[in-house]
Structures are given as C-alpha cells and as structure tokens.
Amino acid sequence: MTDTLDPKARIEAMGQRARKAARAAAKAPSALKDDALERMAAKLLENVERIAAANREDLEAGRAEGLSGAFLDRLALTEPVLARMAEGVRQIAKLEDPVGAVRDVKPRPSGILVGKMRVPLGVVAMIYESRPNVTIDAAALAVKSGNALILRGGHEAIRSNRVLADIVREALVEAGLPADVVQFIDNPDRALVGELIRARDWVDVLVPRGGKGLVARLTAEATVPMIKHLDGIxxxxxxxxxxxxxxxxxxxxxxxxxxxxxxxxxxxxxxxxxxxxxxxxxxxxxxxxxxxxxxxxxxxxxxxxxxxxxxxxxxxxxxxxxxxxxxxxxxxxxxxxxxxxxxxxxxxxxxxxxxxxxxxxxxxxxxxxxxxxxxxxxxxxxxxxxYGLGAEIGISTDKIHVRGPVGLEGLTNEKWIVLGHGEGRS
Amino acid sequence: MTDTLDPKARIEAMGQRARKAARAAAKAPSALKDDALERMAAKLLENVERIAAANREDLEAGRAEGLSGAFLDRLALTEPVLARMAEGVRQIAKLEDPVGAVRDVKPRPSGILVGKMRVPLGVVAMIYESRPNVTIDAAALAVKSGNALILRGGHEAIRSNRVLADIVREALVEAGLPADVVQFIDNPDRALVGELIRARDWVDVLVPRGGKGLVARLTAEATVPMIKHLDGIxxxxxxxxxxxxxxxxxxxxxxxxxxxxxxxxxxxxxxxxxxxxxxxxxxxxxxxxxxxxxxxxxxxxxxxxxxxxxxxxxxxxxxxxxxxxxxxxxxxxxxxxxxxxxxxxxxxxxxxxxxxxxxxxxxxxxxxxxxxxxxxxxxxxxxxxxYGLGAEIGISTDKIHVRGPVGLEGLTNEKWIVLGHGEGRS
Known part of the structure; x- marks a missing residue:
C-alpha cells in the first residue's frame, strides 16, 4: 500500500508515474489532448451534484474550523462557478498547441541544419491554496502543453479537489491518455510538500500559487526550479x-x-x-x-x-x-x-x-x-x-525562463534540433 | 574592512555592488560595451608578463600540492593561451548585442500594443574550477549581455584569476563602466560559496562550470536558479x-x-x-x-x-x-x-x-x-x-530557461512591454 510509504518514497512513486505519463502527454497529438479537455469540461457539468456534495463537506469542515466568510466564498463550487470553469477549459482547448512547433532552421558552414523545436517541460508540480478552481485550470493547461502534473492543494479544499482530480483523470482515460498525466496528492501531510519541492529527479518545475507566505516559504526551501510570483508592488x-x-x-x-x-x-x-x-x-x-x-x-x-x-x-x-x-x-x-x-x-x-x-x-x-x-x-x-495568451497559470516575477503572465508557452521550452546528411565534426 | 565581515555579510556587500553595477551594464550602449571588450583584449596582450608571474606562483603552489600534470597544463597561462583568450574576447565584441531588441509588438482589443524586449538577467554568479581562461570568457559574455558578474574560481588558480579580474576591471573603468560589473571573490573560504548559492536577493542566476562533483554538490544546496550541465551520456x-x-x-x-x-x-x-x-x-x-x-x-x-x-x-x-x-x-x-x-x-x-x-x-x-x-x-x-551562437558559456541539461549550448541569449530574457494611449482596464 502506498499509504505505508514514507513521504520521500511516496513522492518518488508519484514522480515515477508522472515521468512515464509525461512521455505520453508530450507525444500526444493536439486532437487527442483537445478531446481530453472537451471531456473534462463536459464532465464538470455532468457531475455538478457529485462535486457539490464533496464541496459541502469542505465548507462544513471550514465553518467548524472557523474559516472566514471570504475564505469560504473562494472555496465554494456553485453551479455558475463550475460552468465558468468548464468554459475556461473549452477556451484552453481552442488555443493553438505550442508543442512541436519548429523555427529558425538554418544551414551552418558544416552542412548541418540547426533549429529549435518547442517541447513540454516534463513534470510540473503545482502547490496552491484554497481555490479549487486552480485544480481544473492547472490540469487543463498542463494537458494542453503536453506536461504531466502533480497537484497539491490546501487541506481546506481536499474533498473538492479529490473529486475534481478524479473527474480530470476519468476524462484523460476516456480520451486515451494515462490517468497519471494529472495526479493529486490526496494526503494533507506537510512532509510531502517538503519532499516535492526537493524532488529534482522527478519534478522539472514547481508552480506555487497562493499567498505570499506560502511562496516565500517554498522559495527558501525548494531546490526544484520555480515559476513564481512573490510581490506585486x-x-x-x-x-x-x-x-x-x-x-x-x-x-x-x-x-x-x-x-x-x-x-x-x-x-x-x-x-x-x-x-x-x-x-x-x-x-x-x-x-x-x-x-x-x-x-x-x-x-x-x-x-x-x-x-x-x-x-x-x-x-x-x-x-x-x-x-x-x-x-x-x-x-x-x-x-x-x-x-x-x-x-x-x-x-x-x-x-x-x-x-x-x-x-x-x-x-x-x-x-x-x-x-x-x-x-x-x-x-x-x-x-x-x-496580453493575448488565452490563459494564465500565474504571473512570474523571476528573472529566468519566463517573466510576467505565464501561459502555455511558459510551460514549454525549446530544444535544439540538428538535421544532418551524414556530417561529422572536424 | 570587508575582510572582517562574516561570509553572509561579505556576499551581501558584493551583491549590493553587483546590483548597482548591473543597472549600469544593462543600460550601456553596445559601443561602450564593445569598447570595454576591446580594451580587455588589448590588456591581456599588454600584461603577459604580469599575468605569467601570478600564474607561475599558482603553478608552483600546484606542484607543491601534488597536482597532476594534466591539471597543471589546464592551469598554465602561456603566451599562446593568452593570445587565444584575447581573440575570443574580440570575437564576442563582434557579436550582435542581444539587449534591447523588441519583437512581436501587436495591438490588442483594448487598444494597447503588447510586445517583448530582450533584457539582461541582472547578476550572474559563476563558480568554476581550475581553468583561469573561464575568468575572461565569462567576463566578456557578461559584459556583452549587459549583466553584472560575480566570479568564484578554484583556489589553485586564485593568483592568476586575481590578476585577470583586475585587468578586466581596469578595462571596464577605462571604458566608463563601473569596475563592479565584474567582481572576483578573492578568498578561498568555502563558506562564501555556501552563501553565494543561496543569495536569492542578490544573484539572479548561478552558472557552475566544472566537474560533475562540483555541479552535483551545488545543485543539491543552491536555492538561486542555475544554468547547469550535469551529465553528458x-x-x-x-x-x-x-x-x-x-x-x-x-x-x-x-x-x-x-x-x-x-x-x-x-x-x-x-x-x-x-x-x-x-x-x-x-x-x-x-x-x-x-x-x-x-x-x-x-x-x-x-x-x-x-x-x-x-x-x-x-x-x-x-x-x-x-x-x-x-x-x-x-x-x-x-x-x-x-x-x-x-x-x-x-x-x-x-x-x-x-x-x-x-x-x-x-x-x-x-x-x-x-x-x-x-x-x-x-x-x-x-x-x-x-550552432552559430558565436560563443558559449556552457551547455545546459536543465529543462527551464535555456537548453543546450548557452550563448549570449541564455544570459538574457524577455520582458513584456506595453505601449498605450491612455487605456484603462474595464
């Protein structure tokens, strides 16, 4: 049983599954990814009651915990909220697929042609706070950009996020993608976060989304590269x-x-x-x-x-x-x-x-x-x-990789491609 | 005296100077940066004896330490080696300046124009092992790309690197740039490296260059983002x-x-x-x-x-x-x-x-x-x-920011620019 593993071993097991799923996501054609997204959107609307039931439990637990009204508002998944989430997923499905685009292929004196191809980052880990809509936003962006995703939400929304992640995984499988393209850490143990942000072998980039306290804490401890937003002064x-x-x-x-x-x-x-x-x-x-x-x-x-x-x-x-x-x-x-x-x-x-x-x-x-x-x-x-990105997973105030609003392109990078004709280096 | 400061305070003091110098480097016109590089190249050739004297001390200390012949070969700054270094600097001066290039300025429905401008990363820290030519390579690339640089070389080359860094700083000042565009950590204390790789407030990116042991050690401990190369399998x-x-x-x-x-x-x-x-x-x-x-x-x-x-x-x-x-x-x-x-x-x-x-x-x-x-x-x-980059500061096997050979572009990034006409958001 996974549950008996220590935090490090649990993250490693998830990471291995994510690595494997990331390869399937990276090579999935656009039509297949878009089909998964359309199914995801449809399922959000078909499962309103199932989602609402889990959400009610989160809201009740939140009230018992004494969470503020504003906090509970952000937590609530009403039918209009779910409809907006589904619409957001459909909009992401309609965006241009960034993966596989080739540019600037040019001949070099040696005879080889050198250019660049846009590719997914690999495994993205998202650590976020109360809003459960982030679960769906992040999943849709990860699928469209050909990445695998590991989600870690706040404990206040754990029941809602669990159902949302299940729905995403059902949609992935129906479309013919591995369920593990999106995984959800269904355990509030904070030691798992500590392992996740140092899991350099399994996670290619960390995207924290939440209050300044969360981001500052993760930044001080993470050795996995981050796309993050600290202050907005x-x-x-x-x-x-x-x-x-x-x-x-x-x-x-x-x-x-x-x-x-x-x-x-x-x-x-x-x-x-x-x-x-x-x-x-x-x-x-x-x-x-x-x-x-x-x-x-x-x-x-x-x-x-x-x-x-x-x-x-x-x-x-x-x-x-x-x-x-x-x-x-x-x-x-x-x-x-x-x-x-x-x-x-x-x-x-x-x-x-x-x-x-x-x-x-x-x-x-x-x-x-x-x-x-x-x-x-x-x-x-x-x-x-x-800015015309069509979607946003956050805003980066970092200096490397991507600055400002992060859309699909921020979840990808370019690799070099070399097209030769039997050339060797002299 | 700086020397009485603890390692954290010393790195902070260097970082503050680097931040200030980085602003001057970022706004320096191409002609000014190229002038600094031409002066740097000329000074390498004019100061052959001064460099050789310091290098001889390193070589003698290395022999006394029992360093291998291959290691001492890499350490040696002969006249032909210095001539090649000077030629490398001149080639970098001839490359196109990446800083300030604007692309893809497009109108949005709101009326604003949105585009991107290429800008330096800010403060780059380079940690490297024996080859003192890296001091010059890295300085030339940093100056051309409008960054400030903090150098930390191996203790075996400290006397050679000290003189090379002095020459670089003299060239900068003669050209009208602050000397602190390039700083050299003139102290073998390893605690300084520990502080440098966690100095997120002062260092924007870390570029380690050396054996796998060095890079692996830094990767495990650094919280500053890195551009690095671990294995080449x-x-x-x-x-x-x-x-x-x-x-x-x-x-x-x-x-x-x-x-x-x-x-x-x-x-x-x-x-x-x-x-x-x-x-x-x-x-x-x-x-x-x-x-x-x-x-x-x-x-x-x-x-x-x-x-x-x-x-x-x-x-x-x-x-x-x-x-x-x-x-x-x-x-x-x-x-x-x-x-x-x-x-x-x-x-x-x-x-x-x-x-x-x-x-x-x-x-x-x-x-x-x-x-x-x-x-x-x-x-x-x-x-x-x-690949036609004209220069290389290393090869990245990371997934974010830059993959493969890293040239001037890898030491820069793009920010968003918005050109409006009094628009507000509705």
Missing amino acids: CHTYVDRDADLKMAVRVVDNAKTQRYSPCNATETLLVHEAIAFDFLPEIARIFHDKNVEMRCDALSRRIVEGVGMSAIDATEADWDTEYNAPVIAIKTVASLDEAIDFIETHGSHHTDAIITENRTSTERFLREVDSASVMVNASTRFADGFE | CHTYVDRDADLKMAVRVVDNAKTQRYSPCNATETLLVHEAIAFDFLPEIARIFHDKNVEMRCDALSRRIVEGVGMSAIDATEADWDTEYNAPVIAIKTVASLDEAIDFIETHGSHHTDAIITENRTSTERFLREVDSASVMVNASTRFADGFE
Whole structure:
C-alpha cells in the first residue's frame, strides 16, 4: 500500500508515474489532448451534484474550523462557478498547441541544419491554496502543453479537489491518455510538500500559487526550479511631460479599478514640476473613492492644500503591497529618481510611465527591470488574457525562463534540433 | 574592512555592488560595451608578463600540492593561451548585442500594443574550477549581455584569476563602466560559496562550470536558479533504415573524434535488423582505434564473430559517461525500444538517430527529450560555435530557461512591454 510509504518514497512513486505519463502527454497529438479537455469540461457539468456534495463537506469542515466568510466564498463550487470553469477549459482547448512547433532552421558552414523545436517541460508540480478552481485550470493547461502534473492543494479544499482530480483523470482515460498525466496528492501531510519541492529527479518545475507566505516559504526551501510570483508592488510614474488628463484617467484605473489584484498600482510617483497641477485632480478622485493617501511631505502639502486629507508615508509604505484602497504617493525631481526609486522599492512585477516624451519613454522601457513595463497604460493590463495568451497559470516575477503572465508557452521550452546528411565534426 | 565581515555579510556587500553595477551594464550602449571588450583584449596582450608571474606562483603552489600534470597544463597561462583568450574576447565584441531588441509588438482589443524586449538577467554568479581562461570568457559574455558578474574560481588558480579580474576591471573603468560589473571573490573560504548559492536577493542566476562533483554538490544546496550541465551520456541510434555507410562515418566521428567532451557518444544503439551488417564495420574501426566495446549479448556475439574483442556490458555501463575510448553497445528490437532506452538512461544532453526513414526521424526528434536531438549527424556538433551562437558559456541539461549550448541569449530574457494611449482596464 502506498499509504505505508514514507513521504520521500511516496513522492518518488508519484514522480515515477508522472515521468512515464509525461512521455505520453508530450507525444500526444493536439486532437487527442483537445478531446481530453472537451471531456473534462463536459464532465464538470455532468457531475455538478457529485462535486457539490464533496464541496459541502469542505465548507462544513471550514465553518467548524472557523474559516472566514471570504475564505469560504473562494472555496465554494456553485453551479455558475463550475460552468465558468468548464468554459475556461473549452477556451484552453481552442488555443493553438505550442508543442512541436519548429523555427529558425538554418544551414551552418558544416552542412548541418540547426533549429529549435518547442517541447513540454516534463513534470510540473503545482502547490496552491484554497481555490479549487486552480485544480481544473492547472490540469487543463498542463494537458494542453503536453506536461504531466502533480497537484497539491490546501487541506481546506481536499474533498473538492479529490473529486475534481478524479473527474480530470476519468476524462484523460476516456480520451486515451494515462490517468497519471494529472495526479493529486490526496494526503494533507506537510512532509510531502517538503519532499516535492526537493524532488529534482522527478519534478522539472514547481508552480506555487497562493499567498505570499506560502511562496516565500517554498522559495527558501525548494531546490526544484520555480515559476513564481512573490510581490506585486507596482508603480505608476507621472512624468513632467505627461498629458495630465490621460494621467488622471490611467492612474485612477491602475489604483481603483480593483484593489486586490497584484497588478494594481500601489505607489504613485509624480514629477514635482507637474505635481501642483496633477495631484489635486487625482486626489479628488481618491478622496471620493475613499482611497487613503500616504504621502511624502510635498505631495501631502499639495493634497491638503486643496482640502483633502492625507497622512505621512513611513519608509515601510514604499515597500508595501496594500491590495487595498490605500496608495503611497511620492514626488520626484527627475526621471532618474523615479527609475532609481522603482528599482529600489519595486518587485519587478509591473511599472508604468505616463509621458508624451520620446526619450523618457525609451529610457523607462529599457531601464526599469520589471516583467511588464508600460507607457501610458494602466498597470492592471498585466494579465495573460489582456496580453493575448488565452490563459494564465500565474504571473512570474523571476528573472529566468519566463517573466510576467505565464501561459502555455511558459510551460514549454525549446530544444535544439540538428538535421544532418551524414556530417561529422572536424 | 570587508575582510572582517562574516561570509553572509561579505556576499551581501558584493551583491549590493553587483546590483548597482548591473543597472549600469544593462543600460550601456553596445559601443561602450564593445569598447570595454576591446580594451580587455588589448590588456591581456599588454600584461603577459604580469599575468605569467601570478600564474607561475599558482603553478608552483600546484606542484607543491601534488597536482597532476594534466591539471597543471589546464592551469598554465602561456603566451599562446593568452593570445587565444584575447581573440575570443574580440570575437564576442563582434557579436550582435542581444539587449534591447523588441519583437512581436501587436495591438490588442483594448487598444494597447503588447510586445517583448530582450533584457539582461541582472547578476550572474559563476563558480568554476581550475581553468583561469573561464575568468575572461565569462567576463566578456557578461559584459556583452549587459549583466553584472560575480566570479568564484578554484583556489589553485586564485593568483592568476586575481590578476585577470583586475585587468578586466581596469578595462571596464577605462571604458566608463563601473569596475563592479565584474567582481572576483578573492578568498578561498568555502563558506562564501555556501552563501553565494543561496543569495536569492542578490544573484539572479548561478552558472557552475566544472566537474560533475562540483555541479552535483551545488545543485543539491543552491536555492538561486542555475544554468547547469550535469551529465553528458549521449546516444547514437542506428535505425533499421539507416544508410549504413553514413552510420559508420557518423558513429566513428561521434565516438572517436575526441573522447573527453561531454557531447561524445557514450552508448551506441543498433537496430537488430541491421546489426549483422553494421556492427562488424564499426567494430573494426573501434578495434583499430583501441576503443573498448562493452556489449549486450547479441552485439558481443557479432563483434567477436568477426574476430574483434568485446566484453559484457554491466547495468552500470548504460548509465556511465566514459569521456574515454570506451563505448557501450546495445541492440534494440525497435525504434520504441531505442527511445525508451534513451529516456531511461540518457542525460537529456544530446542524442542522435541515423535513419533514412521519415516517420522514424519525426518520432525521434519529437519524443527524445534532450537539449539537442539530431538526425544523421554526429553528437559532437552540440556546441555553441557549431550552432552559430558565436560563443558559449556552457551547455545546459536543465529543462527551464535555456537548453543546450548557452550563448549570449541564455544570459538574457524577455520582458513584456506595453505601449498605450491612455487605456484603462474595464
């Protein structure tokens, strides 16, 4: 029995099954993968009651555990939620298959042709918290990109995730793929996570999805490479050469369109030459929307000067991701100071400049080292759907492999192909 | 004094300097970086005696330590070696600058334009063993790709590396770049390596270059992402539909052109349908070149049947990188068995098929999950220069970021750029 194995042996057994399944997934034709996804979507709708029953048990246990209402909301799998999940799977089925694409095949002086072929990463492990829809999202993206997947969800959703994973596996088998293309760690033992994040022989990449605490903990301990997102401290810088009407509109959207997402602007930088014209306008909007303004001395003076309230920002404010109706505001004397500030306090997620100046645009685009760098647009656009990826498994703030929104391409890589005619090296 | 700091604080201090220097390197125009490289090359030739003096001390200490002749050979910086190093730097200066290239800028339904820009990774740390030429290679590639570099070489070359790093830093300053674009850890304390490989705040990627022991040790402990190469267990599979004359020529080259490189073929797989025709031909060549043949039962029978000597392969032979005049030989009943064998025993480095069959070609290219997959070509071609990269910092057998030969592009990544006109998200 698997259950009697120690955590290391359990992860190894899952890893071996995943490796084998990954080979089947990697060579599966697009039609077969899409058939599996269509079956997955259909089964979600056919099994509403079966899923709801398991979900009710999770919700009851959650209530007994004293989980918050917001937490329980995220946990709930209602019929509309399941319908949206099924629709998401069907959208992924319609995306172009990235696997097998060949590009840039070119002759070399030796006579060989050298090019690149896009291939799956292999075995992906996903560690996530309460939302059980991640189980389906991740499974659909893994199948479409030809990878095998090991899922580890939060214990609060374990009954829901178990049923969702079963449904995914049933769909895979009916389509003719191994069930083990998607495996679910059906055991809340935390030692399994410890083994999973160090299982370099079996897992090619780790995708954590959850709160900052989870990601930070895994990052400190993992030796398996990760695609991860730690902080979203996004800036919008209003340059001295900004179109101020545009600046008001874009900054309003970047901060207030939604407060909780990681791509919402948390810090507003304003060139002091236009601060007296710009800040009163935006401050009125923030005031009306009850957005708390935490300001440096000059910006506080300007905001209060037109009768709105503001408080002093502390050093900690410059490094804080609020995910709430709070904004830090700072005036700067130059583009250089703005870029320095972003490089010092930002999280390499998404930062924007509002300007009409060509040189400022080019410098900001080149010198701000963030996954998404924007000109005259709301930071809220940093999103796989808005960028045209068709789906998103997360947003990476890492420097290697993939930066920003991660779609199907982020779950693949390119290998070299060499087409020869009997050449040897001399 | 830096010297009184503990290892963690020392790495942190270097990391902070590297971060700052990385920003200057990232925004440096191509002409400035190339000027630094030209100065570096010139200084290598102008400082032959200064370098040789330090190198002599390393060689004397190495002899006293009892290092092998081969080791001391690799350590020696003779005038021709320095001339080759300078020429390598000049070639890197001539390569196209990858930084700042923008591609695929496309409009989205929201009105924004979304594209990608190639940017440096940031801070690269290189940990390497005896060859001091790596100091120069790595510095030149880091400068050209706009990264900052932290170097940690072996203690046997510390005096040579110190002088080489000084020369690099002098060239940087003369060209107008910060000296700290390239830093050298001038202290043999191994605790510094332990800190460096876990310095996620300061180091973006780790590139180990050295023996398997070094890389395996670092891999087990590092939490900084790595670009690395562990094993080079390369296969050549001679298919039933191979052109046998071509197969003999390619396999001979793949095994015997040089024995020590990681891309030399270590295991020969032969379809049993052509084994009786093919093996006697290649066995004669191996016999004449004193290549030891370690065979499965059938291939041994065939080889001995034509009067050549062979020995039985053990299970361990299928998983061994010889880097020597030894080859493991196995017959297989099908393409599937060949692919299974490579996936089970290979190291995802480089594997080749010799065949005239179209379907076998396509299946092998797609299903063999190696950094380089070849048809009718010698595995020895897996090399940055042969692929047209112009330079090579190493070969990656990892699955994420970059696979196979790593050139300038492997030391960069792409970020998203968004060009708007005042759009907000709805």
